[in-house]
Amino acid sequence: MKNKKRTTIYDIAEKLNITASSVSRALNNSNYVNENTKKLILKTAEELNYKRNTLASNLRKGHSKTIGIVVPRINQNFFSNVIAGIEEATYQKDYNLIICQSSESQNKEIKCVNTLINQHVDCIVISVSVDGTDYQHLQNVLDHGIQLIQFDRVADELETLKVINDNEQASFEAVSHMIEQGYKRISLLEGPQNLQIFRQRKIGYLNALKKYDLPIIDELIVENAWTKELGAEATRKLLSLSEPPDAIFASTSDFSALGVLEVATAMGFKVPSQLGICGYSNEAFTELTSPSITTIDQFSSYMGKTIANLYFQEMENKEEIEVVPKIISIKPKLIIRSSTKKNGD
Amino acid sequence: MKNKKRTTIYDIAEKLNITASSVSRALNNSNYVNENTKKLILKTAEELNYKRNTLASNLRKGHSKTIGIVVPRINQNFFSNVIAGIEEATYQKDYNLIICQSSESQNKEIKCVNTLINQHVDCIVISVSVDGTDYQHLQNVLDHGIQLIQFDRVADELETLKVINDNEQASFEAVSHMIEQGYKRISLLEGPQNLQIFRQRKIGYLNALKKYDLPIIDELIVENAWTKELGAEATRKLLSLSEPPDAIFASTSDFSALGVLEVATAMGFKVPSQLGICGYSNEAFTELTSPSITTIDQFSSYMGKTIANLYFQEMENKEEIEVVPKIISIKPKLIIRSSTKKNGD
DNA sequence: TTGTATTCTGCAATCGATTGTCGAAATTAT
DNA sequence: ATAATTTCGACAATCGATTGCAGAATACAA
Structure with a gap:
C-alpha cells in the first residue's frame, strides 16, 4: 500500500492557472470568486477526485x-x-x-x-x-x-x-416499590463508594427505608458487589444468614442482579415469592430471564x-x-x- | 470556553533561547541534541504543560x-x-x-x-x-x-x-446438528441475499439438507426475516401452515430467533420438543431465555x-x-x- | 598548532488549507 | 469620458511540528 500522492488545492490551481486561494474560496463557497471559475474549480476538483485534507484545515482553523x-x-x-x-x-x-x-x-x-x-x-x-x-x-x-x-x-x-441520572430518586423509587410489595428485609448490593452514582443509590435506598420506618440492617448491606460474580458471591452469603433478606436490590447493575437470580434459583429460593430482586440499567436480558427482572431504565x-x-x-x-x-x-x-x-x- | 493559547514548541524554544528544531528533536528523543539541553527542554515542557499538537505533527508526517x-x-x-x-x-x-x-x-x-x-x-x-x-x-x-x-x-x-467468519461451515454444522437431533422439516429464516454472509449461510443450510437427503421445501424458506419483528411474523405464518416446520434456523440473528421463540411459545408450541430453534451470533441473552437458545459464536x-x-x-x-x-x-x-x-x- | 572527526544547533523549507490585504479589472454612476 | 464603486484574484503569512542541510563548537589525535 504505497502512499499515492493525493490531489491538493495546489494541483487544482495549477491545472487552471489560478492560485490556491481562489480554489480554497471556491471550495468554501465564498462570494469573492467568480461564479464561472467557481463552477470550473468544483468540476475540476471532482475530476481529480480531490478530498480536502482535514488535518491541514483544522490546523489552520484551530x-x-x-x-x-x-x-x-x-x-x-x-x-x-x-x-x-x-x-x-x-x-x-x-x-x-x-x-x-x-x-x-x-x-x-x-x-x-x-x-x-x-x-x-x-x-x-x-x-x-x-x-x-x-x-x-x-x-x-x-x-x-x-x-x-x-x-x-x-x-x-x-x-x-x-x-x-437522578440515581438517588430512582433508587428511592425502586426500594419503595419493593417495600410496597411487602418485602421487609431488603438487602443492598452497593458499588464502590468513591463513585458518586453508587453513593447516591445508597442514599436513595436508605431514604426509602426511613420513609417506611424500616430498620437499617448492616449485615444486609454488601459493599462492592458490582459484577455478576460478586453479586453471586454476596447472595450466597446473604441467603445463608440465619435471617436472610426477603429481597435484594442490586443497585450496581443488572449483571449483579443476574448473579443474584442464578444463585437464588440454585439455592431453591423462589423468586419473587420468597426473594424479590431488582437490578439497575435495563439491560436487554432483564426482560428475558425467568422470572424477568425489575430494573431501572436510564434512557x-x-x-x-x-x-x-x-x-x-x-x-x-x-x-x-x-x-x-x-x-x-x-x-x-x-x-x-x-x-x-x-x-x- | 475561550480558546486559551496553548504552549507550542516555539514557546519552549523562546524561553530557553534556542530554536524550535532543538525542542522538537528533544521531544522526539533524537540523538542530535545535547543531553543537558534535552533534560532542560523536557523539564520546561512539563512546566509549561506542553502538549504536542498531533494535527500539525500528522500533517507534516503525512x-x-x-x-x-x-x-x-x-x-x-x-x-x-x-x-x-x-x-x-x-x-x-x-x-x-x-x-x-x-x-x-x-x-x-x-x-x-x-x-x-x-x-x-x-x-x-x-x-x-x-x-x-x-x-x-x-x-x-x-x-x-x-x-x-x-x-x-x-x-x-x-x-x-x-x-x-466461515458462515457456510457454521451454518452447515448448525443444521446438521438439528437433523441429528431428529428434526426433519427445518425452516430457514434468511437475510437479504445481496449480502454475502447471508448467501453463505443459506448454502450451508442447503448443503446440510443435501448431506442427509432431506428435501428442500420452498415454503419453509423465508426471505428477509432478519429482525425480531420479522422473525416473529415469519414464525406466525410458518406455524400456521398445514404442515408446519419442526425446527427453525434463524440464520440472520439471535434477535430473530428470539422472535421465533416468543411467537412459538405464545402459540403453544413446545420448544424444543415440538419445535427446535437455532439463532446466530451468541448474543448474551441467548443463554438466559427459557429454554436457552442454541446459537453460533463468532468470537x-x-x-x-x-x-x-x-x-x-x-x-x-x-x-x-x-x-x-x-x-x-x-x-x-x-x-x-x-x-x-x-x-x- | 594544525587537522580531522564528532557532536550539536540553527536555518529554512515543508505538510495543505485558510484568510487579511491590496491592487487590477469590471461595473456602475455622474 | 471620468470618477466611484464593486468584484475578483494574487500574494504572503499563518497554523505547529518536522527534517535535510550546513555550519559552529567541541573533542581528540598527530
Missing part, C-alpha cells in the same frame, strides 16, 4: 470538529447506547467521534485523555473509571481550553458540565443526544458568556417486572 | 496514526465487541479510532467513508450496510492509498483484505484483534511487497443449548 469520548467499556450496553446517541446527534453537524476505553483503569484513562488533548479535540465526553480518586487530568482538559462534559459516573468535585441513547446537544448549545454561547457549570439530570424510569411482584398483580 | 471504523450500528453487541477488540490491540500501538455508524444506510455509509478519507486515516475498517449494492466508495478508499479491511459483511467483488472480540493485527502486519510489508488481497476466515463455534435438544440429552 479546531478539529471532533469530540473525544472516554468510557470504561465500549461494549457495555449502557455505554454503547450513549455513544450511539452522541453519534447520531453529532453526525448531522459534521463532527467526528474519537472513542477510547479506559478499561476501568485510571492509568489508561489518563493516557486516553492526554491523547485526546493532543488531538486537539473540541470537547471531551467522559464517564470515569471505577478506580478513580484523583482528577488532575480532567482539570488539565479544562486548562487547555477544551470543553469537558462528564456523564453518568462523574467526579462531583470538578465543576464541569454534567449529564447524569441511555437519549442521554447521548442530550450530551451532544448540551455541547452545541454551549458552543453557541462560547464568546459571550462565561461558562457556568451546568448539570442536566435525567430522571430514570423504574421498570417493574416479575422479579418483584410478591403481590402477584 | 499520516495520522488513526484507524477509521464504519459499522451499521455501534450499539449492536457483535459490532461493539469487535470495536472493543480493535481498540485493545491498537491502543498499545498508540493508534486512535474514529468511529462512525452507517445506521444500515448506504448513503450515510458513503458520507462516513468520505469523512474518514478527509481525515487522512491510515486505514478504514468496514462492515457494509445491509442495503449496499454499489461499492464505488470503497474502491475510492483504495484509490486514495488508504488501507481497507472489510470484515463480516463484506463486498466480495472487491479485492481487499477481509476478515470473515467477535477476537475478530477485532485479528483485524488490528492484520493491519499492523500489512503495514510492515508496505514498502516491499505489493499488497495481495488476503482473506482471514475465523471458524465460528456452534453453541448447543436447550432449544435444539429434542433428544433431551
